[in-house]
Amino acid sequence: MTLTAPAVTHERIKPAGLIQTLLRRPEVGAAVAALAIFMFFSVSTQAFLTPAGVATWLYSASLFGIMAVAVALLMIGGEFDLSAGAMVGTTGLIVGIVTTEWGVNIWLALVIALAIALAIGAANAFVVMKTGLPSFIVTLATFFILQGVNLAVTKIITGTVSIQGMGAVPGFDAVTVFFGSSFSLFGMDVKISIVWWLAITALATWILLRTRSGNWIFAVGGQITSSRQVGVPVMKVKMGLFMTTAGAGWLVGMLQLFDVSTVQATTGIGQEFIYIICAVVGGCLLTGGYGSAIGAALGALIYGMTLQGIVFAQWDNNWLKAFLGGMLLLAVLVNLYVRRQAGVRS
Amino acid sequence: MTHAEVSAALPILEVRDIGKTYGSILALQGVSASVGVGEVLCVLGDNGAGKSTLIKILSGAHAHTQGKLLAYGVERTFGSPREALDLGIATVYQDLAVVPLMPVWRNFFLGSEVTRGIGPFSHLDVKGMRRITREELAKMGIDLRDVDQPIGTLSGGERQSVAIARAVYFGAKVVILDEPTSALGVKQAGMVLKYIAQARDRGLGVVFITHNPHHAYPVGDRFLLLKRGTSLGDFKKSEITIEEMTKLMAGGAELDALAHELARP
Numbered sequence: 017m018t019l020t021a022p023a024v025t026h027e028r029i030k031p032a033g034l035i036q037t038l039l040r041r042p043e044v045g046a047a048v049a050a051l052a053i054f055m056f057f058s059v060s061t062q063a064f065l066t067p068a069g070v071a072t073w074l075y076s077a078s079l080f081g082i083m084a085v086a087v088a089l090l091m092i093g094g095e096f097d098l099s100a101g102a103m104v105g106t107t108g109l110i111v112g113i114v115t116t117e118w119g120v121n122i123w124l125a126l127v128i129a130l131a132i133a134l135a136i137g138a139a140n141a142f143v144v145m146k147t148g149l150p151s152f153i154v155t156l157a158t159f160f161i162l163q164g165v166n167l168a169v170t171k172i173i174t175g176t177v178s179i180q181g182m183g184a185v186p187g188f189d190a191v192t193v194f195f196g197s198s199f200s201l202f203g204m205d206v207k208i209s210i211v212w213w214l215a216i217t218a219l220a221t222w223i224l225l226r227t228r229s230g231n232w233i234f235a236v237g238g239q240i241t242s243s244r245q246v247g248v249p250v251m252k253v254k255m256g257l258f259m260t261t262a263g264a265g266w267l268v269g270m271l272q273l274f275d276v277s278t279v280q281a282t283t284g285i286g287q288e289f290i291y292i293i294c295a296v297v298g299g300c301l302l303t304g305g306y307g308s309a310i311g312a313a314l315g316a317l318i319y320g321m322t323l324q325g326i327v328f329a330q331w332d333n334n335w336l337k338a339f340l341g342g343m344l345l346l347a348v349l350v351n352l353y354v355r356r357q358a359g360v361r362s
Numbered sequence: 363m364t365h366a367e368v369s370a371a372l373p374i375l376e377v378r379d380i381g382k383t384y385g386s387i388l389a390l391q392g393v394s395a396s397v398g399v400g401e402v403l404c405v406l407g408d409n410g411a412g413k414s415t416l417i418k419i420l421s422g423a424h425a426h427t428q429g430k431l432l433a434y435g436v437e438r439t440f441g442s443p444r445e446a447l448d449l450g451i452a453t454v455y456q457d458l459a460v461v462p463l464m465p466v467w468r469n470f471f472l473g474s475e476v477t478r479g480i481g482p483f484s485h486l487d488v489k490g491m492r493r494i495t496r497e498e499l500a501k502m503g504i505d506l507r508d509v510d511q512p513i514g515t516l517s518g519g520e521r522q523s524v525a526i527a528r529a530v531y532f533g534a535k536v537v538i539l540d541e542p543t544s545a546l547g548v549k550q551a552g553m554v555l556k557y558i559a560q561a562r563d564r565g566l567g568v569v570f571i572t573h574n575p576h577h578a579y580p581v582g583d584r585f586l587l588l589k590r591g592t593s594l595g596d597f598k599k600s601e602i603t604i605e606e607m608t609k610l611m612a613g614g615a616e617l618d619a620l621a622h623e624l625a626r627p
Contacts, residue, residue, distance in 0.1 A: 226485045228475045231464075235472055238461035245459035246473035247444050305463045 042299025043311030045350040049297070049343070050314050050321070057325035064321075064328050067203040074206070077320025078213035079268055081313045083287070084294035085213075085220045086264035088312035091295050092224070093257045094237035094304030095144065095151040099136070100291055102162035103265030104284030107133050108273040109170055112179030122187040130266050136162075137262025141255040163285055170281040177281040182273065196274030209271040213313065216264070220309035233257065238305025293340060294319055297347040318343065372435040373398040374536050374567045375420065375451060381428030382415050389415040391428060393593040395586040397536060397567040402558060404578035405571045406611055407588035413571050416588070417540050420569065421453035422446030450535035454525040454542065462514030466506060467495040469513045470528050494531070502527045502557060519550030523557045536567040543577045555581050575611065579604045587611055 057064040064073070083100055090097055110129040114120040120128070140158055144151045170177055182188060198207045224230035232253045235243040244250050265284070273279050296302065297318060298311025319340070326336055373396035381391035390412040397403040407413045418424040419431065422440030431438050433449050440446045443453070460469045468491075476487040476494075495509045502523050513521060522542050529537045539558065543551040558581050561568055572578050578585065585602060587594035587610050594610050609617060 222485075226488070228477060228484075228486065231468055231472060231475055231486065234464055234468070235461050238463045239457075239459075242455075242457065242459040242461055243472070245443060245453070245455055247447065248473050305461060 042306060042308045042351075043314055044299075045347065046298045046311045046314035046318065049346075050318050053318055053321050053325070057321060057328065061325065061328040064325055068205070069324070069328060071204040071206060073320045073324035074204075074210050075320075076323050077317045078207070078209040079271060080287075080290060080294055080319050081213040081316030082209070082216055082268050082271075083261075083264050083291045084298070084312040084316040085217050085309045086261045087291040088295035088298060088300050088307050088309055089220055089224070089233060090257045090261050091292070091300045091302070092237045092304060092307040093233045093254060094240065095254060095257065096155060096292065097137075097140065097258060097261045098152065098155040098288045099140065099158035099162055100155075100261050100265050101284040101287035102159050102166065103133055103136065103262055104269045104272065104287070105166050105279065105281065106136075106162050106284075107266040107269035108279035108283055109166055109179065109281060111270070111273060112182055112279050113170070113173055115185045116179060116181050117173055122185055122191055126191065126270065129269070130263065133262040133266040133269075134259050137259040138255060140262075141251075141258035144258075145251055145254055159288065166283075167281045179279050182277040182279075188274075188277070191270075192274045194274075195270045196277075207275070209275070212267065212271065213316075216267075217309050217313040224309055229253070229256070234305055236304075290319060290340070293344050293347075296351070297343055299347075299351060301351060302348075315347075373432075374434060375569070376432040376435075377416075377419070377426075377429065378432070379429035380416075380419060380426050380431060382419060382424065383427050388591060390419075390588075390591045393429075393586070393588065395584070395593075395596045397569055397584075399535075399567060400562055400565050401583045402562050402568045402570055402581055403584050403586060404582035405569060405586045405588065406573065406575060406578055406607065408573055408611060410590065411588040412591040413573075413588060414540075415591070417453065417538055417569075417571060420446070420451065420538055422451070447532075450533055451538065452529035452532065452534035452536070453538040454522070454529055454540065456540045456542075456544070458521050458525045460513045460521060460525065463512050465510045466499075466513050466516070466524060467492045467509040470495040470498070470509075470524065470531075474532055498527045498531045499524065502560070517550065518546050519553040522546075522550075522554050526557050526561060530561060530564065530566065534566065536569060537561055538569040538571070540571050541573070542570070543572060543574065551577060573611075575604050575607045579607065 061069075063069040083104070087097060087100055107129040110132060111122070111125045114125045114128060115122050136158065140151070140155055143149070144154050147154075167177060170179075174180075195208065198205050200206065222230075224233060232243065232248045235246075235248050236250050236253050240250060269279075269284075272283065294315030295307065295312045296315070298308060298313070298315035300307030300312065322339055323336060326333060326339075376396035378394050380393050382389045393412070393416060395403060395405070405413055405416060415424070419426045419440075422443040422445050425439050425441065431440070433451065438445075438449070446453070461472065464472070467488075471491050471494075476491050477484045478487045479485050492509050496506065499506055499509075504520060504523055504527075513524065516524065526537060526539070526542075542554050542558075546554065555577060558568055558570060562581075570578060570582065579599075583599055585597045585599070585607060587597070587607065589611070597607075
């Protein structure tokens with residue numbers, strides 16, 4: 017049976033121009049902003065472009081960047097995780113307490129902390145998916161629970177609100193190679209977390225754009241009912257995303273713990289919104305289904321550069337928050353414009 | 363009516379006295395119909411007639427609670443849309459099951475992506491999927507210059523035909539279309555009816571759900587009329603005229619009463 021269809025051409029579809037094609041990339045806005053901020057601080061401060069200066073803001077950006085990339089994946093998948101910041105503290109505290117107080121092997125401690133983080137991530141996903149409650153509320157609850165538990169349990173066990181004596185734990189130096197070391201490159205003292213950041217951004221980008229899982233992340237965030245109808249395993253995808261964010265929280269927790277060999281019970285509190293801001297500045301839509309990992313990494317780069325740039329410029333540190341708010345508003349407006357340019361009707 | 367006289371071959375999909383209750387609510391009962399190779403079964407009914415319930419049963423979204431559902435003559439109860447899909451029963455929903463922000467080609471292959479490489483190196487065959495999408499849409503008579511544009515930028519009729527083309531490409535033997543013309547203008551609706559005829563000519567069974575007899579009559583081979591969850595009958599085209607169908611659907615007496623009410627004094 018042959019099919020004879022009338023050849024219909026659609027005169028109303030213009031070929032997409034270069035500008036429009038470029039604007040379809042979610043990270044374009046963040047790239048432009050990052051370049052502008054880089055140039056601004058390079059010109060206006062002495063320290064910004066020195067090897068030590070670059071290493072400093074890259075390190076700042078890397079810790080936020082790892083989380084921002086994971087949070088961006090989750091946001092593209094249509095969910096939020098406000099417990100991401102507290103998770104950084106929780107995992108650091110777990111490793112700190114079980115090694116210094118109970119003498120657990122340090123490698124085993126890493127695995128225990130990771131397992132607990134992943135379990136909390138899975139629990140977030142489970143509650144969100146089974147009840148249909150907004151993840152904003154569910155993870156807000158998780159955030160407060162973790163915040164309270166971090167402080168209370170640390171106080172009960174150690175009598176203080178921080179972990180001391182990590183450096184004396186057997187095997188500390190071996191683990192530090194992975195999480196707390198640095199190497200020199202072009203005269204810079206490059207911390208290992210920057211390598212993790214770049215690797216995770218590259219991996220996340222590859223997953224998003226070139227794998228089935230990536231396709232499904234965009235789909236569940238863009239239209240969850242449609243995704244179900246075409247057979248996308250929605251539950252698995254969301255579960256994976258929440259666990260990824262929790263896992264990233266663990267990684268950053270370890271990177272901080274093994275860099276400074278101590279952890280405060282309040283570590284990570286208040287950072288959850290910065291991750292979301294980095295992701296949004298990087299082009300993620302708050303409604304899900306759109307965004308990029310590279311964009312989120314650039315968002316973190318903007319944050320890192322500004323955080324340190326303000327210090328180098330010797331301005332009042334409080335300007336950072338005001339700047340962050342302004343960036344966020346600008347990013348949301350740019351996103352809105354980009355979405356209209358992309359010509360999406362619904 | 364016996365099904366043997368309709369077509370020599372077994373119908374692809376058949377329901378006998380099928381029904382569905384949601385708790386104490388009787389959504390559908392005693393409905394029988396079938397669709398065979400190269401046949402168009404139109405399901406007509408007003409709002410609340412039970413059309414959606416019937417689709418949900420046929421597509422595997424909800425399991426039936428009464429009667430029998432037969433696919434290729436074998437009795438089945440679908441636990442999920444996937445089970446129906448695996449038997450070649452594809453449903454094109456009213457919302458088309460597309461993700462507006464995603465490119466046309468990603469939507470075309472969503473849930474059934476083509477990958478290359480193995481294990482952790484398995485990745486999407488982007489080039490291949492773009493090419494197939496363009497070709498399959500061309501077969502449907504749609505020439506998209508850019509399959510990378512978000513599907514949300516296409517017109518309603520075009521999106522509808524992308525969804526039909528997708529179902530056909532993925533080996534659908536029966537395509538269930540849920541009110542494909544209801545939100546469309548006259549020209550776009552005509553375009554979709556043409557695609558239905560094309561799908562039929564390619565040997566597919568089509569279940570066309572609509573409340574518009576003027577869309578159903580030209581393209582349908584058989585007509586199942588539903589009203590308030592029950593069947594008013596399953597007619598062959600030769601057995602019913604469009605006027606009779608319209609009257610049956612709305613309830614002839616009700617239409618007469620309405621005409622009387624609306625008439626100028």
